[in-house]
Amino acid sequence: INAEYMxxxxxxxxxxxxxxxxxxxxxxDKVRTHYxxxxxxxxxxxxxxxxxxxxxxxxxTMPKGKEFLYxxxxxxxxxxxxxxxxxxxxxxxxxQEEFNRDHPVLAKLAQDIPSTVDLKYSxxxxxxxxxxxxxxxxxxxxxxASPEALAALERLVVRQWYLPFNASxxxxxxxxxxxxxxxxxRIEERAIGAESRKVPxxxxxxxxxxxxxxxxxxxxxxxxxxxxxxxTVLIELFHSADDPKPGWFxxxxxNGRVLQPRCNANEFGMCSLDEFTTLVRPYVLTPMEYxxxxxxxx
Numbered sequence: 134i135n136a137e138y139m140x141x142x143x144x145x146x147x148x149x150x151x152x153x154x155x156x157x158x159x160x161x162d163k164v165r166t167h168y169x170x171x172x173x174x175x176x177x178x179x180x181x182x183x184x185x186x187x188x189x190x191x192x193x194t195m196p197k198g199k200e201f202l203y204x205x206x207x208x209x210x211x212x213x214x215x216x217x218x219x220x221x222x223x224x225x226x227x228x229q230e231e232f233n234r235d236h237p238v239l240a241k242l243a244q245d246i247p248s249t250v251d252l253k254y255s256x257x258x259x260x261x262x263x264x265x266x267x268x269x270x271x272x273x274x275x276x277x278a279s280p281e282a283l284a285a286l287e288r289l290v291v292r293q294w295y296l297p298f299n300a301s302x303x304x305x306x307x308x309x310x311x312x313x314x315x316x317x318x319r320i321e322e323r324a325i326g327a328e329s330r331k332v333p334x335x336x337x338x339x340x341x342x343x344x345x346x347x348x349x350x351x352x353x354x355x356x357x358x359x360x361x362x363x364x365t366v367l368i369e370l371f372h373s374a375d376d377p378k379p380g381w382f383x384x385x386x387x388n389g390r391v392l393q394p395r396c397n398a399n400e401f402g403m404c405s406l407d408e409f410t411t412l413v414r415p416y417v418l419t420p421m422e423y424x425x426x427x428x429x430x431x
Contacts, residue, residue: 170339201311208427218297238277298350310418381406
């Protein structure tokens with residue numbers, strides 16, 4: 134981010150962080166999201182490059198029961214749709230059987246987890262999370278955790294947890310609709326008031342893998358891989374006065390790779406702002422619509 138947005142090529146962000154309005158920072162109620170964004174900020178703007186009053190920046194969050202940056206129990210319909218999409222996946226049981234057959238050591242390890250851990254998620258996901266942590270810290274992996282076995286485990290847990298968001302537009306909408314509404318509003322505010330100091334140049338959302346994957350599903354660009362640690366989705370807004378058709382454009386990057394959403398993108402992977410809003414509009418929810426859909430029985 135530093136090289137791309139503060140370098141000589143764009144000069145999009147100021148070299149020193151002097152005004153609180155330059156950045157908007159959103160976190161969840163999970164402390165790890167606070168540490169993640171503070172770590173990012175320490176690289177983007179070391180203390181020496183900040184206004185002293187910004188050395189402890191304001192982190193915006195939502196009150197308990199109103200968080201929408203990850204799936205919660207506050208929306209019962211979300212859980213029902215997710216379970217229904219799982220049950221409708223005729224290949225999920227096949228994938229589970231193939232994993233158990235081809236990688237019996239890891240499969241047995243996953244089966245033993247519920248007896249020792251109070252799990253909210255599947256034992257396979259718990260095992261996958263544990264192996265990711267071990268890899269990140271350079272620690273030994275459990276017996277049977279070959280690269281092939283870990284790849285198969287990832288495919289299985291992605292199928293369990295994130296492919297339902299591809300299968301059900303309503304589920305993707307309930308999970309990402311409020312976030313997309315906020316993102317679209319921020320993008321449009323920036324386009325309308327581009328020179329205004331009241332509109333942040335950069336909005337940072339420090340979230341979770343359960344935010345990233347459903348969002349990518351809603352945008353139609355999910356790669357069926359579990360989002361690795363420190364994954365980043367960048368939604369960029371560009372203005373061109375030199376094009377034959379001057380206007381505003383949007384580009385999406387995921388972990389440094391330009392994505393191609395379902396739009397008539399130009400050679401740089403940019404959609405017009407109008408096309409982008411048309412693309413995501415079916416997934417956008419207002420808070421009132423969210424509450425109504427969450428309460429729906431059918």
